[in-house]
Amino acid sequence: MFGPATFHAAMAEVVVGTMVLASLCAIGCATATFLPGIAGGRLSSERVMVTMDKASIAGALLGLAFMPIAALSGSFAADNVVNSALLYNKFVYTGLAFGFWASFVVGRVRLGPGIWQHKSLSALQGATAAMAMLMTTMASSIGGKLVRGESLFDIMPVWLPSDSATVLSPIVSAALLIVGIAALVVVIRLGPKAERISSD
Amino acid sequence: MRHRVAVLAVIALLLATGASMANPGGEGDADRDFTCGGSCHGDPALSSPSDGTVSISVDPLSFSGTATAVHITASGMSLSGNRLLGVFLLGSANGNDDHPEDYGWGILQDPNGGTRNYVEVTVPPSGSVTLTWVMLAPEQLGIQTLLAEIHHGSTPNSNNWAYSSLTRGYVVDVQPVPENLPGFAFDWSPETRVTGDDSPTEIRTRNTTSVSIQWMLEGEWVPHDAEVTGEGDHWHALLPATIGETRIQYQVTTSNGDFSIVQPWLTVATEPAAFDGEIWGARIQSLAFGLLVMAFLLSLQARLSPWEGRPELDHTEEVESAEAPPEPPGLEPDQGYWSRLIPSDENPGWLWDPVEEEWVADPDNPPEGGE
Numbered sequence: 001m002f003g004p005a006t007f008h009a010a011m012a013e014v015v016v017g018t019m020v021l022a023s024l025c026a027i028g029c030a031t032a033t034f035l036p037g038i039a040g041g042r043l044s045s046e047r048v049m050v051t052m053d054k055a056s057i058a059g060a061l062l063g064l065a066f067m068p069i070a071a072l073s074g075s076f077a078a079d080n081v082v083n084s085a086l087l088y089n090k091f092v093y094t095g096l097a098f099g100f101w102a103s104f105v106v107g108r109v110r111l112g113p114g115i116w117q118h119k120s121l122s123a124l125q126g127a128t129a130a131m132a133m134l135m136t137t138m139a140s141s142i143g144g145k146l147v148r149g150e151s152l153f154d155i156m157p158v159w160l161p162s163d164s165a166t167v168l169s170p171i172v173s174a175a176l177l178i179v180g181i182a183a184l185v186v187v188i189r190l191g192p193k194a195e196r197i198s199s200d
Numbered sequence: 201m202r203h204r205v206a207v208l209a210v211i212a213l214l215l216a217t218g219a220s221m222a223n224p225g226g227e228g229d230a231d232r233d234f235t236c237g238g239s240c241h242g243d244p245a246l247s248s249p250s251d252g253t254v255s256i257s258v259d260p261l262s263f264s265g266t267a268t269a270v271h272i273t274a275s276g277m278s279l280s281g282n283r284l285l286g287v288f289l290l291g292s293a294n295g296n297d298d299h300p301e302d303y304g305w306g307i308l309q310d311p312n313g314g315t316r317n318y319v320e321v322t323v324p325p326s327g328s329v330t331l332t333w334v335m336l337a338p339e340q341l342g343i344q345t346l347l348a349e350i351h352h353g354s355t356p357n358s359n360n361w362a363y364s365s366l367t368r369g370y371v372v373d374v375q376p377v378p379e380n381l382p383g384f385a386f387d388w389s390p391e392t393r394v395t396g397d398d399s400p401t402e403i404r405t406r407n408t409t410s411v412s413i414q415w416m417l418e419g420e421w422v423p424h425d426a427e428v429t430g431e432g433d434h435w436h437a438l439l440p441a442t443i444g445e446t447r448i449q450y451q452v453t454t455s456n457g458d459f460s461i462v463q464p465w466l467t468v469a470t471e472p473a474a475f476d477g478e479i480w481g482a483r484i485q486s487l488a489f490g491l492l493v494m495a496f497l498l499s500l501q502a503r504l505s506p507w508e509g510r511p512e513l514d515h516t517e518e519v520e521s522a523e524a525p526p527e528p529p530g531l532e533p534d535q536g537y538w539s540r541l542i543p544s545d546e547n548p549g550w551l552w553d554p555v556e557e558e559w560v561a562d563p564d565n566p567p568e569g570g571e
Binding site (some may be wrong): 063071075080081082083084087088091092095097098099100102103105106107110111114115118120121124128149157165168170172173174176177179180181183184186187188191192193195197 | 226299387468474478480481482483484485486487488489491492493494495496499500501502504505506545
């Protein structure tokens with residue numbers, strides 16, 4: 001038998017690994033859209049684009065599926081107690097990562113693979129994947145800080161805030177949650193219907 | 201060539217994982233035996249003698265049950281990038297039961313404000329650090345021995361060695377305590393305060409009829425007198441609140457009619473205020489942020505995507521309102537061109553060009569339907 005901390009580490013590795021694949025491929029697709037001649041045009045060839053597109057959506061889907069398991073097991077590993085700003089920020093960054101990755105997947109599913117042929121949408125998808133990866137690595141690096149007292153982000157020139165946390169009262173958080181749900185309903189139900197972009 | 205580069209890159213990444221050390225961020229203050237009880241740091245293949253020097257300064261004579269200060273000075277170490285140093289205060293170097301408490305000593309306060317025999321500190325740029333443990337001498341009389349050990353890393357450290365150094369044993373002669381000697385109560389230890397807390401500090405004593413306290417900020421030279429209230433070996437001292445990285449030290453003088461004992465300097469142990477977040481608040485806030493980000497990005501996607509009725513995609517009005525530009529000079533079809541075109545009854549509005557073998561729109565009778 002093994003403890004929740006070990007299980008959490010395994011799940012977090014699955015999430016981070018698949019998300020790295022997804023973000024690299026998404027950024028590759030976006031780069032090929034703007035710089036079709038890069039790498040002698042091989043990056044923007046149809047075969048490579050289709051492969052990267054499928055790898056990015058598959059990686060993001062797999063990561064999204066495992067993210068709740070990783071979050072729950074991490075919560076149990078911490079005995080369901082948030083006793084430091086670092087741990088609190090780990091929750092917040094996990095939520096942000098979930099939001100970015102879910103947006104990436106929803107956008108790709110709704111708009112289809114032709115999304116990469118549309119420059120502004122391609123840039124948005126690439127930026128979304130990059131931000132999602134940043135949030136994911138922040139959440140996992142905080143795990144390293146908590147367990148080992150160090151993380152790879154220590155050698156980076158930029159480190160997002162993690163030592164101090166902005167703790168909203170549960171009432172404000174609940175209000176924000178309702179606003180978020182309402183905004184999603186408005187965007188999906190009442191907003192303009194995003195149509196699938198046909199591939200040339 | 202590219203494959204070789206890729207293979208070399210993968211090998212370099214795999215080798216890079218071995219470059220990390222066991223716990224370069226430290227293990228934290230703890231109660232530990234010599235070399236962590238024979239753990240990996242005790243393995244000669246994984247450790248090496250330190251190039252630093254370490255020494256103990258302690259009063260060679262102490263009275264049983266009274267407070268005494270043990271100063272450990274370490275200097276000249278080649279440290280790792282984070283300049284972390286682990287310091288042990290030991291009663292022996294056997295690898296087990298080496299804690300001073302195993303020999304009857306009591307730790308009143310360690311250099312970090314706790315009660316541990318192993319502490320970690322960041323060495324200042326001067327390369328020298330002095331740490332002070334305030335100990336209660338053992339009840340058992342006679343010769344007692346204290347040792348100190350240091351552990352640290354180094355940069356570069358290609359072998360991933362832990363560098364360590366052990367002092368010789370420093371002898372303390374524990375004598376019976378004189379009758380009626382004033383001092384700290386045996387079961388008293390300095391309390392830990394939360395940052396910003398300026399509530400009175402409790403001090404319990406024995407054989408004491410009066411107490412005076414002086415305090416100063418770490419690094420100051422001139423102490424200040426603190427207001428002390430209380431009686432019957434139970435006292436309260438008004439010390440300023442500790443804020444940020446500031447450390448306050450205080451020295452208690454216990455007196456009765458026969459003796460006046462100046463106790464060792466103590467530190468106001470300060471810990472950060474308890475974190476006021478809770479698990480469900482974190483979960484709800486996290487989910488709320490995620491949904492807000494999602495709503496924002498999905499609206500951006502909808503705004504940027506081509507959707508039915510999007511104004512900028514329907515350019516009919518602009519096309520209809522635009523006048524057809526005149527043909528560039530020299531490109532107007534001549535009369536011979538128009539004369540060779542044949543009207544067709546089957547395709548009204550279109551003329552057949554037998555030379556180019558193509559249909560041409562009749563400018564005098566434009567075709568309907570737009571095709």
